Amino acid sequence: MSAENNALVDPKKRLLRNVTSNWVQMAIYSATALIMTPILVHSLGKDAYGIWALIYSIIHYTNFFDVGFKQSLARFLPKYYATRDYDKLNEVVNSSNLIYLISGTLVLATTIVIAAFFVDWFQVPPEMHSLMRIVLIIMGVNHAFYFFLMAGTALGPFHRYDLMNTIEIVKTIVGTAVVIWLVKNGYGLLALAIVTFLSSFGGLLVKRYFQHRIVPEIKYDFRYVNKQRIRELFNYGAVSFLIVMSWIVIFSKDNIVVAKFISLEAVAYFNVAGTIISNLRSIVSAIGIPLVPAISHLDATSDLREIAALERKLNRYLYYMSVLICVGFLFFADDFINQWMGPGFQTTINIMLILIVPTCIFLPQMVSNSVLLGIGKHRALLYVLGLEAVSNVSLSIALVHVWGVYGVALGTAIPQVIIYLFIYPYVFHRAIRASLKDFYRESGIAVITGTIFVLPVAWLANYIPWGGWPGFVLKVGLVSAVGFAGFIWRMLEPNDRRRIFGFLHRKPPIAVVESHPVKEA
Secondary structure, three states, X not given: XXXXXXXXXXXXXXXXXXXXXXXXXXXXXHHHHHHHHHHHHHHHOHHHHHXXXXXXXXXXXXXXXXXXXXXXXXXXHHHXXXXXXXXXXXXXHHHHHHHHHHHHHHHHHHHHHHHHHOHHHOOOOHHHHHHHHHHHHHHHHHHHHHHHOOHHHOOHHHOOXXXXXXXXXXXXXXXXXXXXXXXXXXXXXHHHHHHHHHHHHHHHHHHHHHHHHHOOOOOOOHHHOOHHHHHHHHHXXXXXXXXXXXXXXXXXXXXXXXXXXXOHHHHHHHXXXXXXXXXXXXXXXXXXXXXXXXXXXXXXXXXXXXXXXXXXXXXXXXXXXXXXXXXXXXXXXXXXXXXXXXXXXXXXXXXXXXXXXXXXXXXXXXXXXXXXXXXXXXXXXXXXXXXXXXXXXXXXXXXXHHHOHHHHHHHHHHHHHHHHHHHHHHHHHHHOOOOHHHHHHHHHHHHHHHHHHHHHHHHHHOOOOOOHHHHHHHHHHHHHHHHHHHHHHXXXXXXXXXXXXXXHOOOOOOOOOOOOOOOOO
């Protein structure tokens, strides 16, 4: 038996390490995405990069075949691991393996069907049809293996997010270095797909090795497949599955609509803006993921008033930070995109200007998502996301015929503004029985306070004559410094301020050597 199992694992002792590794992995992934995007666009060409972005969107949709099992594994693997009920743990693993064998096969079959019959449905030049088919099938195989090995490579449910993130960081850095070398030396999409498959498959094998080291009691045998366990997994995952599917539609439909009705070049422009929005979501997700179990704990030990107070505080903090992000993009988006991507990306700048305000309205309320998931009232979240998905797709398809790529951006932005200004706050506060008036008052104060601090400085910084990256960093650094100072001075609650500054000024303990009689072994 492993040392991991000899001593009971206390997840609270690993929480800070896991959360920190989450942030580090997210930061490295975002940094590599920012580095890779201009290299891929300029090395592959806008049409080939558009194919790559389109394929990723298509593959993302095959997560429909997960049917909520990923969330079920996150629920039941740690439950039976904590109680050392290895029979039920093996039933969960092997029952989910059976489902994922079917799901992975469906992923592969779906990508083969799309590659064979639907490539010409998109605005792909005929001479690139064969290339897109081959790359799509490779990426389908890649995602199918992700499904096949889902349960056998899970480390997070065993409280080893730190190890999982370390593997992902190494995989990201090595894969990025190899891809950059390949595209710089004239290799194209096919090489990019093969490297992606090999690095992903290698990462899965490493995770499988470490899972065996951590929990050697896991046995892979179809005799452990259990109808009751499958029913348990399905029952928990049903609503979560529909929520995830709504997110997939909301966040992955843009490239597909653009590729269908406009062109691959337009996909390239839209995906560059989408990369930035995705990174902003990742920043808040790094807070939301560990917040779910914390809210679940509070739900078991406290009443909804304490949960509502925590949500209001985080919401207030995030709305202030969203103002900082929003003002920064409104003033400096053109400077950033021109420095990052080079000239010729005015379309991307305009898309960013359409999307940034709705995004900053939405981002703070991702905390509310975590609260509903944590207290088990996520059905309300499903209704809101379902409405957003339907209105998003319908409006984008309607407006793409009027304003092209900007119509698709407006199709995303308009529902987001309406839903997250009015509908979701009402639904959420009714679910937790909290005051909607307090939400508008406190978030409004945060927005006004942030605007007062940040807007004048951003306006003045715009007149700094320095250009290039040094000028951009100086302007953004100046606005950020004033914004963070205002946050600490006017927004942070006294207890949080004391915790932060107490942590920063904490002195390391002085080692004291005590004299004790030495006992013989």
